[in-house]
Amino acid sequence: MKKYYLIILLLIVGELSAQNNENTKIWTLQECVDYALKYNISIKQSELDKQNQYQNVINAKGNFLPNINASASQNYNFGSAIDVTGSRVSSDFRSNSFGINSSVVLFDGFANIFTLNQAKLNYEVQNATVQKMRNDITLNIVNNYLQILFAKEQIKIAQFQVDISKSEVDRVANLVDVGVRPKGDLLNIKSTLANDEQSLIQAQNSLDIATLRLAQLLQLKEGTIEIKEVEIKTANAAILANSSTQIYEKAVISFPEIKAAELTIQSANKGIRISKANYLPTLSFNYGLNTTYQHRQGAIDIFPFSQQMDNNLGHFFGFSLNVPIFNRFQFRTNVNRAEINFEKAQYNLESEQLRLRESIQNSYTDATLAAKTYEAAQVSVKAQAEAFNYEQERFKEGTTTPFDFNQIKNRLFLAQSQEIRAKYDFVFKTKVLEFYYGIPIVIDDF
Template identity: 25%
Template structure:
């Protein structure tokens, strides 16, 4: 009874750890983790928050500024005053040492720009466009993360299936070695047959170990994109579904409308246009309003002059407007306007270049996609043929009608065909994702 309980406990523990080691990380879960923890996305979101702060009314120059100034001054001086008596014409002298004077002042000032040639208006609009540009850049970062994430995810799926193929190949080689060993022990074959089978087992084992290492490395690479540390014991989904609704014309239209690079360049053009207007604002006058309330107090002690005031206080409001107009600034404004127009022209040229480049990328990627789908169909046929050939060769090998070399070649052909099919499947899916990224539709992919 005690033995049965121990056995049951062992089976439960083994089942738990086996289930944990075989935990499946789905595509949807991987995407959710990356969106929350990816370092690049976090930085992009922070940059977007900074751009939002910059585009606030608080940074637009539309609000007045208020300043409080306050100060105190203490002086001690030696003074000498010479008086002339108007009646006698004789001089009289007064001397004071350590004469103390105390000054106190405080004021509140308000300044506001009434008109600046519309410069702050265009600057505020430019900041809004900069925010929109940053939002598009953040979107592009997320799109790139999508593509990077699923490139690594499908690479893990590819390596997982390849590893499974290699495990099957190793199992076949071990079975063949076991058969050859029995035949040698019973004198039905020579030792060379057994040694060849042993070499093939070793080679398949080495290949499997290398594939396992590649798989572990790929999972660690995925962890970096996810922004988390996960044990590399998890598995991934290997099923691939293709979007059969893709049409080249629709992709081209969506690309010209939604591609992140093109949208960014359009925003750069808008920013450059506002930059011209901001520089042109320097041609106009500036009208400022200012107002202040001040309080001053002066205390004089030990006066030498008997007619001097011992206490002086003043307070009041001052207000006014000022107009300034730079009629000629040495040509600086004119130069900046010219350079801003050149910068705008460069942005327009760059947009046309990007349109042409991206149009070609869509067509080239589309052709690669269709070719890869054709290759996928062809590889499916190859696998069926190779599987049939291997099965027939295995049957004949068991009957002693073919050599071990012929059997091994059929085995290698079968494994290579399955590997090629596996590669074609995931290559086609990655090209499909590239098409969706170009068209700005990759964020709408559902898994």
């Protein structure tokens, strides 16, 4: 019995250990993207829409095949009749009939061909729509991933400020104890430490929020996630060597929004041809066979069931031609609607191209400005760091006030915060441009 208890205990511990390992998984950017693309509910719904479109393709292919239907019936007749001798006799009988019929369209103005082509195009449109959704989710993942990295660097800066203040509190406290510095200096430094600790808590809160957003985007039940530490020391501006026009010319070839709009035009054109095909005659071939069996109540069958079925077997075939002459303007209005949809599809393509061009132009301008901002922020941090080091030495020597020291220290903190914000802003905006250009998004140590 103790052996069984031990086995159960080991199984429970193993399960808890597995859950703990899952919760402490370190996620890379690629793992986040792959997970989201695999499990995102919106993508799954869009994939189902694509499957629905494919059913339309199958249905359109089936229109080329003949239909085959079977029928069977059993009938009963009750009553009486006068025979040739003048006697009343029963006319109760039952009968069975069986049949198979089939028809196939030989010509319909090529409507079936155009319908199949349109169904295939609509399937490709939905496929492009799925790809667009995947792109949008990928960019959202990248943005949220960078937000976590930014928040972690912000915590490091805030922690550095706290460490400096703690060190100064200890140093000034010793000086106050020996009567070298007034107690007011110690109180000022403690006040600065309290503010720095508050800034650290705010930075930690920002990290928690960024982590929650990424976890929610991945639809993780735990509501938290731990990502791989990536140290982005510099930002790559190589993409800015291309003009916005060059980036657009690359994007317009492959972006799913443009592809979907182009395919929609082709689909709308097929819709026009389908509508016009209704003006043409339709030729069909029909074939069928049937047989019957009849039995009079109370009588002996002269011919048994199988023989009657064979004797009464009949075949028929024929051709049917349907020529439209007047249809109360239905065909005409269908053609008009199809032509309107075609024109709308053309405008939609122009709109998507314009939207893509403007989006790239805006992203290019944003990235260019972000590069300048980041460069200026780096210069500012360098200058503020030099000023802080100088002021810190003066504060240690007692030649400056705690107020002046805190002012310089706060300016350094602000400059460092602005630098990392500018860096991650620049990184994301260049990654967006690279995405437009067809370069896979990769965030690694660089």
